[in-house]
Amino acid sequence: MKELLNKMRVSVLEGEEEDAVALAKQALAEKLDLKTVMDEGFVLGIREAGQLYAEGEYYLPDLVCSADAMKSALAILDEALKKPASGFTSKGKIVMTTVQGDVHDIGKIIVGAMLTAVGYEIYDLGSDVPNVVVLEAIYKIKPDVVGLSALLTTTMVEQKNIIEDLKVAGTRNGVKVIVGGAPVTHEWANKIGADGYSDDAISAVELVNRLLLREGMKA
Amino acid sequence: MKLRTQVLSQEEVELVHKRTLELLEHVGVCIKSERALKVLAESGAEVDFNTQIVKISETLLWKCLNTAPKSYVLGARNPKFDFPMPATKVGHILDGITTGIIDIETGERRPSTKEDVFQTGRVFQQMDMGAVAWSGCSALDMPPETHSLHEFAAILQGTSKHIQFELRHGGESKYAIEILKAVLGSEEEVINRKIASVLYCPISPLTHDDSMLDAYLELAEYDVPVNIYPCPIVGLTSPASLFSTVCLINAEVLSGLVIYQLVKPGLPLMYGSCSGTADPRTGDYVDKEESVLISMASREMAKFYHLPSVLSGGGSSETVPQYMIEPELIDGIGTMDDGMTTDLAGLVMQNEFCNRNIRIAQGIRVDEETDLIADIIKQGPGGGFLGSKSTRKMFRDNSEIYISKHFPDCFRHTANEHADMRLHAIEIVKSILDGPVEDELPQSVQLRIDEICKNADRALGKKA
Ligand code: B12
Numbered sequence: 001m002k003e004l005l006n007k008m009r010v011s012v013l014e015g016e017e018e019d020a021v022a023l024a025k026q027a028l029a030e031k032l033d034l035k036t037v038m039d040e041g042f043v044l045g046i047r048e049a050g051q052l053y054a055e056g057e058y059y060l061p062d063l064v065c066s067a068d069a070m071k072s073a074l075a076i077l078d079e080a081l082k083k084p085a086s087g088f089t090s091k092g093k094i095v096m097t098t099v100q101g102d103v104h105d106i107g108k109i110i111v112g113a114m115l116t117a118v119g120y121e122i123y124d125l126g127s128d129v130p131n132v133v134v135l136e137a138i139y140k141i142k143p144d145v146v147g148l149s150a151l152l153t154t155t156m157v158e159q160k161n162i163i164e165d166l167k168v169a170g171t172r173n174g175v176k177v178i179v180g181g182a183p184v185t186h187e188w189a190n191k192i193g194a195d196g197y198s199d200d201a202i203s204a205v206e207l208v209n210r211l212l213l214r215e216g217m218k219a
Numbered sequence: 220m221k222l223r224t225q226v227l228s229q230e231e232v233e234l235v236h237k238r239t240l241e242l243l244e245h246v247g248v249c250i251k252s253e254r255a256l257k258v259l260a261e262s263g264a265e266v267d268f269n270t271q272i273v274k275i276s277e278t279l280l281w282k283c284l285n286t287a288p289k290s291y292v293l294g295a296r297n298p299k300f301d302f303p304m305p306a307t308k309v310g311h312i313l314d315g316i317t318t319g320i321i322d323i324e325t326g327e328r329r330p331s332t333k334e335d336v337f338q339t340g341r342v343f344q345q346m347d348m349g350a351v352a353w354s355g356c357s358a359l360d361m362p363p364e365t366h367s368l369h370e371f372a373a374i375l376q377g378t379s380k381h382i383q384f385e386l387r388h389g390g391e392s393k394y395a396i397e398i399l400k401a402v403l404g405s406e407e408e409v410i411n412r413k414i415a416s417v418l419y420c421p422i423s424p425l426t427h428d429d430s431m432l433d434a435y436l437e438l439a440e441y442d443v444p445v446n447i448y449p450c451p452i453v454g455l456t457s458p459a460s461l462f463s464t465v466c467l468i469n470a471e472v473l474s475g476l477v478i479y480q481l482v483k484p485g486l487p488l489m490y491g492s493c494s495g496t497a498d499p500r501t502g503d504y505v506d507k508e509e510s511v512l513i514s515m516a517s518r519e520m521a522k523f524y525h526l527p528s529v530l531s532g533g534g535s536s537e538t539v540p541q542y543m544i545e546p547e548l549i550d551g552i553g554t555m556d557d558g559m560t561t562d563l564a565g566l567v568m569q570n571e572f573c574n575r576n577i578r579i580a581q582g583i584r585v586d587e588e589t590d591l592i593a594d595i596i597k598q599g600p601g602g603g604f605l606g607s608k609s610t611r612k613m614f615r616d617n618s619e620i621y622i623s624k625h626f627p628d629c630f631r632h633t634a635n636e637h638a639d640m641r642l643h644a645i646e647i648v649k650s651i652l653d654g655p656v657e658d659e660l661p662q663s664v665q666l667r668i669d670e671i672c673k674n675a676d677r678a679l680g681k682k683a
Contacts, residue, residue, distance in 0.1 A: 056500070060497065060502050101430070106455055107502070110501075154363045155363070157363045157681075
């Protein structure tokens with residue numbers, strides 16, 4: 001078992017998606033304890049990848065390959081992990097999207113990869129997503145945090161609009177809203193009543209950690 | 220001879236073309252505009268309306284390349300600035316569209332306003348290397364739904380050179396045309412003079428979005444030229460190789476060309492190239508060595524199709540090789556922070572560097588005028604040339620001896636060269652802004668433009 005767990009760790013750390021998928025399938029087939037598989041296998045790998053990135057050893061493509069391997073393994077284990085019996089809980093659900101009218105999705109993808117790398121569950125809605133679709137997703141997924149990315153001075157206003165819509169619907173308090181994108185600033189975030197802002201992926205992780213008040217987590 | 224260079228051999232150019240056809244014919248491009256999809260389907264392209272994927276055959280491609288004009292003039296409000304395509308001399312584009320500006324008084328970055336767009340235009344007007352003004356900075360004090368239109372209005376008033384602007388959605392098109400009509404007097408003049416073109420970025424890889432495309436297809440009826448300007452980020456939205464990025468850019472420009480030519484055969488187009496390389500740590504878009512080479516290769520592809528070209532980059536020593544490949548236009552003067560901040564003093568300095576670099580690229584001219592052996596014979600050993608007629612003449616000819624209009628040679632090679640130049644540049648900016656507005660539009664036209672902008676705000680802006 002130890003050797004298998006190590007293989008799982010390495011598959012994610014080295015971003016070998018096919019290996020990660022095969023190992024996840026093996027875990028299901030052999031009915032292994034999924035909490036152990038996650039905590040001592042895959043999750044260790046993604047944490048280490050995040051750590052290497054923070055230390056400057058890993059480049060972004062290395063991190064993204066690790067995040068992809070992690071996501072694919074999770075997709076295989078998803079159903080089983082959702083059963084309470086699995087004992088596994090994710091660190092939190094985060095909806096990420098680029099607002100309507102805006103196609104710039106690179107920053108959002110990178111922030112998503114970093115958050116995946118520290119163990120959050122990311123639901124990426126895509127780019128140029130109509131506000132109604134974002135709101136529907138928030139009702140359906142019930143995320144802890146929603147991250148709104150906007151790169152154009154003409155689309156930043158949608159961050160504000162979504163926050164207002166949440167207020168109107170009476171669901172504003174149930175979710176933390178964080179905003180980002182090149183033209184977005186702290187002042188703007190405060191002005192529109194967002195819960196947080198960050199200008200890069202590492203501080204986005206710190207921000208989410210802080211907002212969800214979870215201890216003992218490193219970027 | 221002039222300094223000349225080549226980054227792709229003839230076979231390599233043909234290989235890029237071949238690879239591009241593989242992409243266009245077999246992979247296809249995603250086109251989100253219903254109007255474009257319909258026109259493409261009617262013209263025999265293979266269109267899947269569900270996935271919005273369009274496959275373009277070589278025959279259709281060449282048909283469209285044949286209708287794209289090989290030469291035309293980018294007009295200017297003041298005809299003395301008309302810019303012919305293909306160009307006889309490279310020109311620079313004012314870089315846009317930033318979200319902030321370095322305040323000329325405080326030296327601090329602050330959010331930009333419509334007034335800043337106007338003032339940026341005025342400084343650009345005085346830059347001899349500047350041929351085309353993109354809108355510079357954002358009019359953040361205007362409603363978000365219409366601030367592109369306000370930027371267009373402001374830059375048009377600040378400079379009488381050719382304007383390159385952008386719109387975000389179809390609703391804005393008719394107001395842009397109204398503004399051009401207010402300036403030029405009639406619809407015919409809008410069509411004939413072409414004093415403004417638009418900037419169109421496909422979404423790498425291989426996607427054409429709908430809202431901006433629809434807006435520009437409306438403008439095509441007025442023959443508004445389009446700069447098709449892919450901006451792939453190497454390693455992020457294009458593969459991490461220069462050659463493949465050149466192929467991708469080529470496929471994006473050509474698929475854009477097919478759309479525009481089918482909607483409006485004969486519409487003037489520009490072959491643009493604006494790649495960056497991903498910062499390996501942050502993914503940020505960085506304009507660096509690779510972009511220089513990629514844009515040079517794009518220039519060679521443009522030449523292969525007989526299209527005028529617009530390259531990114533500019534204003535630094537990295538521009539020298541780009542001059543050596545003779546594009547018509549090079550973007551990229553007037554901003555810093557990777558295109559996020561307008562810097563007017565920087566604009567003046569970059570204009571200077573462009574002049575210096577272009578002098579180098581012009582190389583060594585050998586003709587009757589420069590063959591001054593007779594002068595040497597006349598002076599003989601031990602003589603001097605300060606009093607020679609030829610010296611007097613050549614010191615007035617920037618294509619032989621470059622003498623800066625703005626920065627005396629005492630600024631060169633000192634310990635604080637850049638800092639000193641900057642202080643000097645700030646003074647130049649201030650003196651331009653304190654002076655009169657060159658080619659100012661008549662009051663009545665200015666009022667009419669304001670009225671059009673207000674109408675747009677009312678119609679398109681969110682009701683408060
Ligand atoms: C690449 C790019 C494009 C690509 C986008 C490709 C893609 N798939 O995303 C293409 C070519 C398609 C494009 C199109 C356009 N673009 Co563009 N684009 C850029 C560019 C050069 C880089 C953006 C980028 O990806 N940066 C890299 C990432 C990693 O950085 P980032 O997005 O800022 O994200 C980081 C942080 O901001 C933060 N973050 C981001 N999101 C979030 C979210 C949360 C919740 C948090 C916490 C943090 C966070 O963390 C990220 C990681 O560090 C910028 C200029 C610039 N220097 O930023 C212009 C820029 C944003 N674009 C601009 C413009 C004008 C356009 C176009 C209108 C151009 C045109 N005429 O076609 C169109 C608009 C299309 C549309 N409807 O959206 C302008 C905007 C000006 C303005 N006033 O708003 C800019 C500033 C360039 C310029 N100076 O003109 N663009």
